[in-house]
Amino acid sequence: MFLSFLQKSKAIFGVNNQSSVPEHEIHSHTAEESVEAATIHCQSLVTEELSKRSEELREIIYEYIRNIRDPEKPATLEDLSVVYEDGIMIKPSTEGDVHVVRIEFNPTVPHCSLATLIGLCIRIKLERSLVDRFKLDIFIKKGAHSTEEEILIHCHLTSFTVNKQINDKERIAAAMENPDLRELVEGCIQEGD
Amino acid sequence: MGKLDLVQTLLGHEGRVWDICWHPQGNTLASCGEDKTIRIWGREGSKWVCKAVLSDGHQRTIREVAWSPCGNYLASASFDATTAIWDKKSGQFECNATLEGHENEVKSVAWAKSGHLLATCSRDKSVWVWEVADDDEYECAAVLNAHAQDVKKVIWHPHLDVLASASYDNTIKLFKEDEADNDWTCIATLNSHESTVWSLAFDSTGTRLASCSDDCTVKIWKQYLPGNPEGIVTSDNEPVWKCVCTLSGYHSRTVYDISWCHNTGLIATACGDDIIRIFKEAEDSNPSEPTFVLYHTCHEAHTQDVNSVMWNPSVQGLLASASDDAEVKLWQFTE
Numbered sequence: 001m002f003l004s005f006l007q008k009s010k011a012i013f014g015v016n017n018q019s020s021v022p023e024h025e026i027h028s029h030t031a032e033e034s035v036e037a038a039t040i041h042c043q044s045l046v047t048e049e050l051s052k053r054s055e056e057l058r059e060i061i062y063e064y065i066r067n068i069r070d071p072e073k074p075a076t077l078e079d080l081s082v083v084y085e086d087g088i089m090i091k092p093s094t095e096g097d098v099h100v101v102r103i104e105f106n107p108t109v110p111h112c113s114l115a116t117l118i119g120l121c122i123r124i125k126l127e128r129s130l131v132d133r134f135k136l137d138i139f140i141k142k143g144a145h146s147t148e149e150e151i152l153i154h155c156h157l158t159s160f161t162v163n164k165q166i167n168d169k170e171r172i173a174a175a176m177e178n179p180d181l182r183e184l185v186e187g188c189i190q191e192g193d
Numbered sequence: 194m195g196k197l198d199l200v201q202t203l204l205g206h207e208g209r210v211w212d213i214c215w216h217p218q219g220n221t222l223a224s225c226g227e228d229k230t231i232r233i234w235g236r237e238g239s240k241w242v243c244k245a246v247l248s249d250g251h252q253r254t255i256r257e258v259a260w261s262p263c264g265n266y267l268a269s270a271s272f273d274a275t276t277a278i279w280d281k282k283s284g285q286f287e288c289n290a291t292l293e294g295h296e297n298e299v300k301s302v303a304w305a306k307s308g309h310l311l312a313t314c315s316r317d318k319s320v321w322v323w324e325v326a327d328d329d330e331y332e333c334a335a336v337l338n339a340h341a342q343d344v345k346k347v348i349w350h351p352h353l354d355v356l357a358s359a360s361y362d363n364t365i366k367l368f369k370e371d372e373a374d375n376d377w378t379c380i381a382t383l384n385s386h387e388s389t390v391w392s393l394a395f396d397s398t399g400t401r402l403a404s405c406s407d408d409c410t411v412k413i414w415k416q417y418l419p420g421n422p423e424g425i426v427t428s429d430n431e432p433v434w435k436c437v438c439t440l441s442g443y444h445s446r447t448v449y450d451i452s453w454c455h456n457t458g459l460i461a462t463a464c465g466d467d468i469i470r471i472f473k474e475a476e477d478s479n480p481s482e483p484t485f486v487l488y489h490t491c492h493e494a495h496t497q498d499v500n501s502v503m504w505n506p507s508v509q510g511l512l513a514s515a516s517d518d519a520e521v522k523l524w525q526f527t528e
Contacts (some may be wrong), residue, residue: 014322094445094466094468094488095445095468096466096468098466098467133448133496133497135465135466164361164388164389168407169498171316171343172298173209173254173272174272174297174298174316177253177254
């Protein structure tokens with residue numbers, strides 16, 4: 001498709017010159033330009049297609065995580081604004097073309113173990129739901145949130161520490177083999193009644 | 194550039210395969226994982242087949258397996274906080290010793306070259322050194338609480354009773370026994386990685402160490418002995434280790450494992466971007482500032498994170514890998 005597009009655009013940009021410069025020079029010059037133009041056009045098409053796909057993937061992911069229940073309150077993560085659509089980012093894919101998804105969440109409850117638990121719920125829910133291959137990075141929302149400082153005060157943990165924990169797959173694997181923790185996670189990510 | 198051909202895919206594990214380990218003779222491979230089993234693979238004719246499944250040793254994930262240098266014992270480290278020692282004295286693999294003491298997940302186990310020492314490490318931040326006595330007796334010789342966080346990996350020097358550990362605290366530490374008082378002490382702390390150090394590998398001489406990390410880099414460390422001609426300052430008459438090379442910009446996710454071939458000098462890495470990479474030292478490499486080039490990239494080596502790679506100790510270029518995709522793969526690298 002790309003090739004035929006190039007050919008078409010070459011035809012469209014076809015040489016039509018009356019100048020005194022030897023024709024072959026003009027020809028090659030114009031052909032180069034047209035290839036460039038076509039490439040730019042194609043790139044923008046590809047980018048458009050990619051951003052459309054990213055948008056779809058974001059929507060699918062949000063659909064999966066918005067109904068995760070809060071570990072403490074009788075509400076979903078969406079209700080409590082712990083997760084939000086803007087928090088889902090599709091990052092440049094890996095060298096092998098695997099989606100890289102970054103999810104940011106805002107743990108409104110100032111409690112570090114809960115932040116870790118929410119991170120765990122999001123990861124397990126997505127690992128079980130998504131069919132496509134993907135790589136997931138989960139982070140606590142940065143910025144002017146009292147939460148972050150409160151987490152720090154309550155547990156002597158920084159968001160950095162929590163972020164490191166919830167992205168260490170060995171720790172996640174071990175946590176999910178802890179029956180109590182597993183039960184908590186299962187409870188939170190269970191599909192609605 | 195060389196080429197890496199898939200020799201065979203070994204199927205059988207259910208779920209994530211965490212680790213593989215070649216028998217010192219190179220004719221047998223052990224693998225372990227999330228399914229709490231160890232699989233022993235061997236050749237039958239031209240094919241590799243599963244010779245045994247050891248399934249009654251652990252209650253949780255088996256994180257790592259390690260053959261003893263004599264090849265008669267296999268140690269397995271598990272998230273159930275124990276390390277099991279298996280042997281084949283009865284004709285079949287049996288667990289004849291269980292090492293208990295860690296408070297939680299044991300993440301790594303390694304035998305010293307002499308075969309008389311074993312090391313384990315855990316999320317409890319400690320490294321344990323065990324003395325191997327006769328009659329399947331293992332005695333704790335030291336509990337080393339030098340790391341500030343989980344200890345991810347322990348390996349022994351290829352010739353000496355020197356132990357190296359890698360940690361979630363971003364550091365690598367080296368330990369040895371003080372002959373004067375039989376106390377194990379930390380003789381060096383290697384700082385440079387910016388996140389968890391997942392794995393380590395010594396070169397064949399033991400004078401260089403490679404490390405890989407969550408910071409997506411591989412680092413090469415060189416030992417400088419007291420009185421070294423380069424004039425690197427040492428203290429307490431102990432060698433110092435300096436980072437002489439950082440390979441960055443190659444890996445796009447966490448690098449989980451590294452294997453430095455003692456026959457060819459090639460370095461293989463297992464990465465969270467599903468890729469196996471092979472690095473080679475340049476021929477004109479300067480010892481105090483070595484150059485390693487990316488020699489081969491195997492895209493989609495697995496369909497998920499690659500957790501472990503190991504060069505076969507006897508068959509040149511034969512590489513084994515294990516992945517989250519439940520597969521173990523054997524590869525042949527030819528230059």
